[in-house]
Structures are given as structure tokens and as C-alpha cells.
Amino acid sequence: MTSVASSSMAADARPPAGYHVLPVSPGQILLPLTVSNKCGQAFRWRGIDVWEPEADGVVVKTEPVVKKEEGDDEEEEKMTKTTTTTMTTRWTKWTEWSVCLSDRVVLLRQDVARQMLYYRTLVPPSTQPSGRTAEEVDAETGVWLRDYLNVDVPLEDLYVEWAAKDAVFARFATRFSGVRMLRQDPWECLCAFICSSNNNIARIGQMVQNLCTHFSEPLLSHTYPRPPPGALASTTTEEEEDEKKGDAGVETGDVVVHYHPFPSPERLAQPDVEETLRRLSFGYRARYIALTAQMLCQAHSSDPGLARAQEEEEEEEEEEEEEKRPKHPSVQAYLASLRTLPYAEARQELLRLPGVGPKVADCILLMSMDQPSSIPVDRHVFQFAERWYGIRTAKGATGHKAYEMIADRFRALWGEYAGWAHSVLFTADLRAFKEYGVVKTEVKEERPQQQQQQLGEAAAIKEETRAETKVEAHVNVNGTATHTVVVQNGRTKRVKKEERTITESFPGDKGGTKRVRRSTTLQVKQGQ
Incomplete structure (x- = not known):
């Protein structure tokens, strides 16, 4: 949150109109590093920059300036002084994060300076819960939010603990403070990470959004207003915002958002789902999502008419084991x-x-099922395990063995909340956050001089490469040339070695062949 017309804010802690307060310090959670869909944890939060007027305008009084001349004193006293009073509005910019639940939309803002989160609930008028007031609905949202954000876990204390035992973590602790693990809905988390198989974060987010827009009806629409005139020019530049937020995927206002809930297991178990998902470029993941929904609904759905879609034949022992599994009233x-x-x-x-391997399972366990020691080992983790910790897999180790070895090493290092610590380094390794929190020194004045110097050096090198270099060739018995490079200005040049015969046969005085050594000149093509 930034103020357009003033860098400081009033001392009171009043939330924006219509919002409620959840006291949480930025060290406990920083939203751009937690709910942004660039983080690879949750994929349905949407960040939009909005501007709102501050409570009080600024009164500006202006008076015309009268030029004095000799003899005008008496006339000036008779003039009626006129003043002009205008009202200027100071605008405050917020990044508002929003997510759609099954029956409401939650809006969330962060005030880092005051160490507050502000939240608000939107519900469609047609589905306003009967017998409950708006205050009660907001209270429910507050309970959900505390649970979802895992606010009872003392993240700042954990950072201190991890930094004390791990010098690598300590390097990133300050820059990436506030990376918190969410407690997501398990069904949504399961589907999202089935989509993550051999995929990148941006495409996972697109797939999750397609699941919502194609398989659930819109709950409500909300309009974010256009930025006020001059607001964008008065705030930080887009480049500065991207550096500060790590390109966290925040949009600018003047947007109408149509909010769709995440589809139910019963909807994704329908026969048309796989074909539709394939048309939406889900690939092989389309079948995994459809089969998983069908399998879970057949075992736990309250809908007796839902047909089982799995076609594979089960062994008799598997059927007996399936019968021993407890039934639940719903997939959730x-x-x-x-x-x-x-x-x-x-x-x-x-x-x-279907579609759940060790990495996908560990993601679901860490992010929705209260398993803070779970460590999903993907390519980012393999990379920083070797680059920062020198952890190399043994020769001949299979992928599964290497996976478990790395996870066990980090669990031994970080302890019970190892999965949370791993997520901090995972975020630090993401390209989207490469410049996040980096303080850049002022080098703008030096750049033209540096560029000119580089151009001059390049021109000099190019000129040098045109110079002729004498190569003294020595002929071996097979006629293959070896050479020693001698450069005119004393700098060593790299010359591609060429195989050539440079002997000539002359009749000798007593017969036979006379071998002649000679020097040749080559053009130098590459400099070093």
C-alpha cells in the first residue's frame, strides 16, 4: 500500500471502509510471497492495484499577486482581496488480493507499515445466508482466513531457528521473510498439483482457472475502478514495482472480474470432463483428473447415481482391501x-x-494436509541442493532414491517444519523473484562511459584480429604441420589448428627426397 500524494499516513489504524482487521506482521506473512500465483503454492488468488481517496482532502488557498508601483498604495488599499479555495484529493494505492470460495469472495489487503491485514466479504444477494447478518458472515470469513493462513504458526521464530543452524538459509532469511505455507482446501490442492506434473507455474495457474470457468457457474462479478487521473504517474514506476514485488502478477484497476468457485468432485467426475480438458490442452492430465474424481466419488460421494468410470479390472485382494476402507459422506x-x-x-x-506421484503427494501434504515436514523435491530443489549445499546423488542412485535422500537430508537439517523452510529457498530460486528485494546501486551515470569504453575495446580487438601473425611451422615425419603462434603486439591469439602438408620434394644430389622447412603467414580469426 502506498500513498500517491503523501508518503506518510495518519497515525490511526482505521481500516479502509467496509474492511475488518487481522493483526499480522509482515514477518509472519507477506502476501506477494505467499498468495501470488507466481509462488507455485496457490493458483487462484488474483492481485489488482486499486486507488481510493483518503478521508480528508487538502485545502489549498491561493491569492493573486499584485505588482506594486509608485503611487498605487492608496488604490491598493481600496482593492478587494480575492482568494481561490480548491480541494485536492490524496489517493492511496492498495494491492487487493481476491479469491472465490464456494459461497463468497474474500478480498484481502496488507498494510505493512501498520502490520495489519484488512479483509472484506462479497456475497451474491441471491444467496445471502438466511438468518445471518453481514457482520456474522464477515466473522465467518475471519475464522476461515486465520485457518487458511496458518496464522498460529510462529513463522518469525522459525526463521531465527533455521538461520541459526543453516548459513545458506541465513543468506535469504531477511530478503524472503514472510513466506508462509497455506492450509488449502485438499480437493482443490489435489487437482492443482495433478496439473503440476511436468509443468511450469504459469501454465498450472491457467489450467486451474480453466477448471473453474468451464466447470462451475459464476458466483458474482466485481468491478475494480479505473485509476484516477495522474495516479499512475505519481506512484512508483512499473519497473520499480516489479523489482519490489518480484513480478508477482499484480494487475492495474479498471477490471471486471467474474468469480467462479472451484468445481466439486461430482462435477469433475462427469463423463464429459476428460474430453473437455483435452480440448483445453490439459494433455494426459485430463485423464488423471477425471479418473481421480470418479474414483473418489465412487468410494465416498453422497450421490448414489454417480457411475463408476474406472474400467480397469481389480484383483480379488484389492477388492477385499477396498471393502475394508472406511466410507466417508463426501470426498471432502x-x-x-x-x-x-x-x-x-x-x-x-x-x-x-491416478496422476499422484511422490512429488505431487508431498505438495498436497505440505500445503493442505498439516504435514510441515513434507518436502516436494522438484528440479528447483535438486538444483539448490547441489548448488548451495553440495548434495550430490550417488552414482547409480535411482530417481526415487535421490528424491528420498535429499528430502531426508533437509528434514535432518531443518526439523519439524522442514517443508516450510524449503519453500523459502524454493521461492528464492524462482526466476520471477530473481530481483525481489535486491537493492541496486546507482550506476546510471556510469553506464554511458562504460558502454563507450566497451565499444572502444571491441573496436581495438577487431582491428588487432586483422593483423598478420607469423606462424613458424615444423614438419613431422608424417607431413603434418605443428605451429607456434607469434603475435606482433605480444598478445596471444587463438588460431584454429589446420592440418596441412608443407613439404616439397626436390631431387637430391645423390637421389632421394630433400625436405625443406619454411615459414608461412596465416590470418588470425579469433582473439583470446
Whole structure:
């Protein structure tokens, strides 16, 4: 949040009109590093910059300037002084994050200076819960938000603990403070990370949005106003904002957003889903999502008419084992029950589902199922494990063995909340946050001089490469030339070695062949 006309704000802690307060310091959570869809954790939050007028305008009084001349004193006293009073509006810019739940839209802002989160609830008028006031609905949102943001976990204390035992983590602790793990809805998290298989973060986000827009009806629409005249010019530049936020995917106002909830398991279990997802470029993930929804709904859905879509034949032992599994009233209830299981058991349950391997299972466990020691080992983790920690997999180790070895090493280093610590370094390794929090020194004045110097050096090198260099060739018995490079100005040049025969045969005085050594001149093509 920034102020357009003033860098300081009033001392009071009043939230914006219509918003409620959740006291949370930026060290406990920083929204651009947590809910932004560039972070690879949650994919449905949307960030939009909005401007709102401050409560009080600024009164500006102006008076005309009268030029005095000799003899005008008496006349000036008779003049009626006129003043002009105008009102100028000071605008405050907020980044507003929003997400659509099944029955409401939650709007969220962060005031870093005051260490506050401000939230607001939007509900469609046609579905206003009967018997409940707007205050009660907002209170429910507050309860959900505290649970979703995991605010009871003392993140700042954990940072201190990790930095004390890990010098690598300490290097990034200040710059990437506030990276917090969310407690997401398990069903949504499951589908999102099935989409993550062999995929990048931007495309995962697109797939998750397509699931919402194509398989659930819009809940409501909300309009974000156009920025006021002059506001964009008065605030920081787009480049500065990108550097500050790490290109966190924040849009500018003048946007109408149509909010869709995440589709239910029953909807994604319908026969048309796989074909539709393939048309939307989900690839092989289309079948995984459809089969997972069908499998879970057949086992736990309250809809008795839902047909089982799995076609593979099961062995008799598997059918008996399936009968032993407890039934739950809904897919959501079953997935929520996995939160009560030990890590290994919950992981094994998830690995039964189509499209869920070890990495996808660990993502779901860490981000939705209360398993803070779960470490998803993807290419980013493999990279920083070797680059920053010198962890190299043993020769002949399989992918699974290397995966488990790296995860175990980090769990031993960071402890119970190892998955949270890993996410800080994961974020630091993302290209989107390469410049995040980096303080750049002023070098603008030096750049023209540096560029001129570089151009001059390049021209000099180019000129030198045109110079002729004498190569003394020595002929071996096979007629292959070896050479020593001698450069006129004393600098060593790299000359591509050429195989050539430079002997000539002359009749000798007593017969046979006479070998002659000679010097030749080559053009130098490359400098070093």
C-alpha cells in the first residue's frame, strides 16, 4: 500500500471502509510471497492495484499577486482581496488480493507499515445466508482466513531457528521473510498439483482457472475502478514495482472480474470432463483428473447415481482391501480425514490416486494436509541442493532414491517444519523473484562511459584480429604441420589448428627426397 500524494499516513489504524482487521506482521506473512500465483503454492488468488481517496482532502488557498508601483498604495488599499479555495484529493494505492470460495469472495489487503491485514466479504444477494447478518458472515470469513493462513504458526521464530543452524538459509532469511505455507482446501490442492506434473507455474495457474470457468457457474462479478487521473504517474514506476514485488502478477484497476468457485468432485467426475480438458490442452492430465474424481466419488460421494468410470479390472485382494476402507459422506470429508494420519500413511493414501506421484503427494501434504515436514523435491530443489549445499546423488542412485535422500537430508537439517523452510529457498530460486528485494546501486551515470569504453575495446580487438601473425611451422615425419603462434603486439591469439602438408620434394644430389622447412603467414580469426 502506498500513498500517491503523501508518503506518510495518519497515525490511526482505521481500516479502509467496509474492511475488518487481522493483526499480522509482515514477518509472519507477506502476501506477494505467499498468495501470488507466481509462488507455485496457490493458483487462484488474483492481485489488482486499486486507488481510493483518503478521508480528508487538502485545502489549498491561493491569492493573486499584485505588482506594486509608485503611487498605487492608496488604490491598493481600496482593492478587494480575492482568494481561490480548491480541494485536492490524496489517493492511496492498495494491492487487493481476491479469491472465490464456494459461497463468497474474500478480498484481502496488507498494510505493512501498520502490520495489519484488512479483509472484506462479497456475497451474491441471491444467496445471502438466511438468518445471518453481514457482520456474522464477515466473522465467518475471519475464522476461515486465520485457518487458511496458518496464522498460529510462529513463522518469525522459525526463521531465527533455521538461520541459526543453516548459513545458506541465513543468506535469504531477511530478503524472503514472510513466506508462509497455506492450509488449502485438499480437493482443490489435489487437482492443482495433478496439473503440476511436468509443468511450469504459469501454465498450472491457467489450467486451474480453466477448471473453474468451464466447470462451475459464476458466483458474482466485481468491478475494480479505473485509476484516477495522474495516479499512475505519481506512484512508483512499473519497473520499480516489479523489482519490489518480484513480478508477482499484480494487475492495474479498471477490471471486471467474474468469480467462479472451484468445481466439486461430482462435477469433475462427469463423463464429459476428460474430453473437455483435452480440448483445453490439459494433455494426459485430463485423464488423471477425471479418473481421480470418479474414483473418489465412487468410494465416498453422497450421490448414489454417480457411475463408476474406472474400467480397469481389480484383483480379488484389492477388492477385499477396498471393502475394508472406511466410507466417508463426501470426498471432502475423506480428504480432510487424511490430516489426522501420520505422514507415511497419508502419503500412501494419496499415491493410490491416478496422476499422484511422490512429488505431487508431498505438495498436497505440505500445503493442505498439516504435514510441515513434507518436502516436494522438484528440479528447483535438486538444483539448490547441489548448488548451495553440495548434495550430490550417488552414482547409480535411482530417481526415487535421490528424491528420498535429499528430502531426508533437509528434514535432518531443518526439523519439524522442514517443508516450510524449503519453500523459502524454493521461492528464492524462482526466476520471477530473481530481483525481489535486491537493492541496486546507482550506476546510471556510469553506464554511458562504460558502454563507450566497451565499444572502444571491441573496436581495438577487431582491428588487432586483422593483423598478420607469423606462424613458424615444423614438419613431422608424417607431413603434418605443428605451429607456434607469434603475435606482433605480444598478445596471444587463438588460431584454429589446420592440418596441412608443407613439404616439397626436390631431387637430391645423390637421389632421394630433400625436405625443406619454411615459414608461412596465416590470418588470425579469433582473439583470446
